[in-house]
Amino acid sequence: MTIAQSAGVALKDPNKALWLFSPLVPIMALFYLGLGYWTGQLAFYWAFPVVIYVFIPVTDWLVGRNTRNPSAALIDAMERDPYYPALVYAFVPFQFIVTGFGAWVIAMSPPLPWWAIFGLALSVGVVNGVGFIAAHELTHKKNALDRWLAKLSLAPTAYGHFFAEHVRGHHKNVATPGDPTSSLLGESFWRYLPRAVLTGIVSAWRIERDRLQRQGRSTWIPANENLHTWAMTVALFGGLVLWLGWIVFPFLLAQAAYGIILLEVTNYIEHYGLLRKKLPNGNYEPCSPAHAWDSNHFVCTLFLFQLQRHADHHSNPGNRYQSMRCFDGTPQLPASYVTMMLVAYVPPLWYRVMDHRVAAHYNGDLSQAHVHPSRRAALGLV
Template sequence: MWDYTKYYFAPMVQILAILGFYWGGHYTWIAIGAFPAIAILDALLPLDQAERKMKSHFWAYLPVWMATLLLPVMYFVFAWSVGNNDLTGLQMAAGVMGLAWLSVVPGVPATHELYHSRGRLARFVGRYGQVAFLDCMRMEVHVVGHHRDVGTAEDIDTAERGLNLYRFVARSVAESVRWELRLDADNLEKRGYGRYSIRHSLWRALLAIVVFQAVIYALGGWTAVGLCLTSMVIARFWVEAFNYYQHFGQVRVVGAPIEKRHVWNHYGTLSRLYAFEITNHADHHLNSYIPYYKLVPDREAIIMPSIIVCFLSGFIPSLWYNAIIKPALKRWDNEYASPAERRLAREQNRQAGWEDWFDDQDGRAKQPDAPVFARG
């Protein structure tokens, strides 16, 4: 029972944020205040590499559905608060940042879990729940593109070595939109329809945004629309920022099998719960239909710090490179990569101006110096 109960942590945080928006005043800080609280606890608590003992799909998915459906509720209550409570500029700013943060986590993991489901209703709700971060077309590109191309130069969600967070986010937002538009247009053309006919998912995505903002306007007026839209834009960029840490620097030969090693896992006690195991997703790349509660932590993987610690460090590229990702990649190249992958890794290191931590030019690797992260 405890394994089921603890995943209600995510909707619980959302409900507290909603109450804070409803009460107004300084309570609007609850949403953004959850971020440092969770970050600190996740970094201090011991890692959680336990396998879950959950059998009931219904009870396991109930908090996922709650977290997804609470996304628009958060926006609507904040919009009402803007229109009815006498919020200061600082309190409105806190609400904007809190909405953005909660749209990304638990918003992204919850909607991601639903649109990877086999059920049509779950996929529909997962797709349009992403209106909270302006990305209702992401489902196909993620499922078809990322899950096929992960670790290769073709994957827009895999950051190559030397690419800092800021450049990656700007590129990824632009590239994901381009791929989303083209993928659906190509499919329509193959079926004999116009590339941007009314059947294109772009028009449904825009309709979802218009309807969403119309409700916000009805609740809080134009000020609420502006504030909520600002949250959605910020969230959209933060979504790509989180992608940055999941596969950074890893390489895979195009066409080669995807293996558990082609992903970074983060086993923070709270982040596993709060993000519905999206930080424990090696198995997810082997079979994208596996529900979150059946994902088994890879105990042979390189142990990474809390995903929130990684997220914060990325804003200072030198800190991210030198304290976290270079030591991890050195181990990955020397202990996990195939000979062909080591050649790709060496070339990326060269292009990034990084160290060449291989002792042979034929792909054989030396054993790394005192590893920073221990095996699980």
């Protein structure tokens, strides 16, 4: 198939225009924050979180699932089409605009009530939380532009070590005890969160230390990807503080914290209770579609660069978001990622919704699941 023919096939992608919803996320946030600032109606600072946490779940329920997969010819065409990566590239500068505008509103407004500041931080944090999905998409690519944009996308959340840890740590160790971001059955999100953050930083540092040592180089050099991604955060936060004053610093930390929570609750959902079998040679079986939770709820997929087809991402990490497919045998969530985030924040509800699904995935044999040590005795596992 020629490039011209491929381009013609790519025009048949039924969702091509709909992928604009993903880069529209920061534009929507900017619109509502601007309304709040210029009209003085502070309730607008909460409008964007309402769109994310009410509009998306409701429309997902109304629209339902999409289980269609692109053909091999269409995947080839879409992978060649520059339209799709351009949408991811567009997301990154808008992240910085939203972050800067949020800080500017804090600095230039009269003293705001706590609930308005909270809404501002959530709005900006949601944008930078979705920014992790853009960074996730770009981190897996090999060209310099994609990789630098991935690092820039991590700067507003001070989570630059994700760049090193995700590909060379998480993808290697997913659904095993060696992965910081594979959650265990019976482990609440609030217990998982500090573990994932701290062990993820340690893992990223070890990965870069070992890489540089193999090259005979010091760990403390600019080539350490952790150091230069963290330096981008220092430059961004430092520049905003120099411009607007120290009043914006707590806001920057708050929105970053919520962005991190969004990343980690997504990680928590994606592999909950799933475990790769250990082989007689001591290695783990290859990662397969059985080791990630998928959701085919259509509306949320459009806002999240199709992250919800996560099993295919682990099987084909080099493919771009528009090419992701769903597979038979992949464990399915009962709702979209956004809905399941809200469920994960309430551990008893999460266990009620998810633990029996983990058991069903393993045909009732929880000895095959990734179970938290505190639950093993209660389940009769030793």
